[in-house]
Amino acid sequence: MTAAELRGGELRAGRLAASKVPEVTALFWVVKVLTTGMGETTSDFLAHVMDPVIAVALAGLAFAAALVAQLRARVYVPWLYWTTVVLVSVFGTMAADVLHVGLGVPYAVSTAFFMVALAAVFLLWQRLEKTLSIHSITTPRRELFYWLTVVTTFALGTAVGDLTATTLHLGYLGSGVAFAVLIALPPLARRFAGLGPVATFWAAYVLTRPLGASFADWLGVPPVRGGLDLGTGPVSLVLLLVIAALVACLTVARREPGR
Template structure:
């Protein structure tokens, strides 16, 4: 689901917008995104079981806020700060979903529905304010705020959804992972061969990567009596962290996922080609 190429116009009719703050959607994006969702799941579980859960949640929130502050201060896409923010959102988003179920006793179907409504509210507010949900237009602090609010909601909802299929529907982790692997093919096929809306396909796939990655991480880490392989959260975190580190290093060096700046006409309107 790579983005379409930007259409160009004579330079005399164009003005530059702010720097884009999110990466181009290339294959590496989906790989690192999938690894980060899995890391968020195992990382959260490791922290809340290796220390006082309340301390773990506070630390997760602090790291989450610090990573986002750093990302906003950079004011443009930089592989290191962007993916650090994604990983921290993944860890804290998992904690938020788990707190709602474990601490507050909210059933997984209700917590999944709650976070789905929260995500819908973010999308509605984003669209009404900016008139697009395209990541090709995230070039201002306000648009970036909407973007990260949507990302956080997808992580929380995806965590609850993965637990819903694994526990409430009794599918277990492996079957849940297989289910979400099939589901994520739907927007991919729709975009590639059926001409579906690219923005809708992107966000649908983005949401599904969360329960897919979380289910795989739990399947690898959890003990056999919980339908896992029993590798443990810590080893899974280390392996996933090293893979992410290697890929982000590659992206930081090659800059192969850096988007081209937005172009606008002399009236300040965005090029419609960038919103497809």
Template sequence: MTTDHLIHHRPAGHVRSAASKVPEVTVYFWIIKVLTTGMGETASDFLAHVLGPIPAVGLGGVALAVSLAVQFAVRRYVAWIYWTAIVMVSVFGTMAADVLHVGLAVPYTLSTPLFMAALAAVFVLWHRSEGTLSIHSIHTRRREAFYWACVLATFALGTAAGDLTATVGLGYLGSAVAFGAAIAVPAVAHRRGAMNAVVAFWSAYVITRPLGASVADWMALGHHRGGLGLGLGPVTASWTVAILGFVGYLAVSRKDIRHDARP
């Protein structure tokens, strides 16, 4: 079953009445997605260390609100606006998971299934409302709201899941290897026809979060925690430069623009 088969059968004029608000899923999409997850992980920790947890969460919340307001205000996908919002979701999603664990002493064994249930609830509500979970159908304000709710839930879930595996014995490098293997599963399953496009996409999307976060933590954290000890600031800066490079390339080349045929 393809993505298009899962699109709710509404009059064509309603489905394609506006330009897409999300990028085409290409190899660049996945590269930038993993980079934003890692950058969000280390940036969140860096800000909490420099500013303190409460000011960092407040700043992150304001930045997220502003970036999403701009994303909702534009009428079509714009690379730098979209990926800025993704970065802010990544930073704030990390903070949300950390607040539960550090601030409220909620163990990862509880927060992980909690965020998983929240994500499942958003998926159920989205599908009941729109009849589709396809990102190729993000042409209305309501579908865009469901999309970003899912994105935020996946980042919080991925943060909690990544920290859970890192603290139960795998470590950050071991977690990165495990999630790197796991992300290949939906790709292979979809290629062999065992998983439809929508399920494969969202499965891989969820896994990118703990994958990127585990790699970034492994690079940034000290040797006593199983890392390379490069530091939160340098890792955040280097991953930010990489993100800017890829997003700048896409903004110029427009290789991530989806060209839908209008009825």
């Protein structure tokens, strides 16, 4: 085998082994929380400006198109990955809302349902792949499990956030504060109780959804619902612009020499 062939094989192996998800940094968590807030307010905005059935269908199609593009990509592409996450947030919010608004399922029941669904996904993923680590997302099947998990966590987080804000009467601001406290528990559990990094990551990941959505709702909804009445449309637009700016920073940083 020639040197050129060896180098080509190494490059191909590197592409196959390349992770399709971003490095978990502080900026990762910031963008993740912002996408959850945007998904909440965007879902509400679309449901009010167009027929909810059409809104759900369009969100589903947009998410499916982004997911296909993400799955076809050979490496992690910041703008594509985060576009998919944003659309997961919008579609996941709508999926959870359909159960409550469309079918009349109580938030407590939908929360329990999505908890069971998430546990089932984790069990199947662990059984087949022997790991739930996001650092191992290097094969198509693992990536499919990853995105199925992401969709389920968004739906679960939506149900939990609505449960605390409405059924438990904490309000959106109260819920946001409560989840801000709760999201500090996984890293503390890892440091002081020895909980593993995989468990702490997914626990925090689930909590980002009600955290971001609660504060976004508080900013967007009218005072009668306990909010500041800035409007779900304007809040969605501002969040989109901030997310775009941060993803641009991630893209530039990724292109810097040595990264």
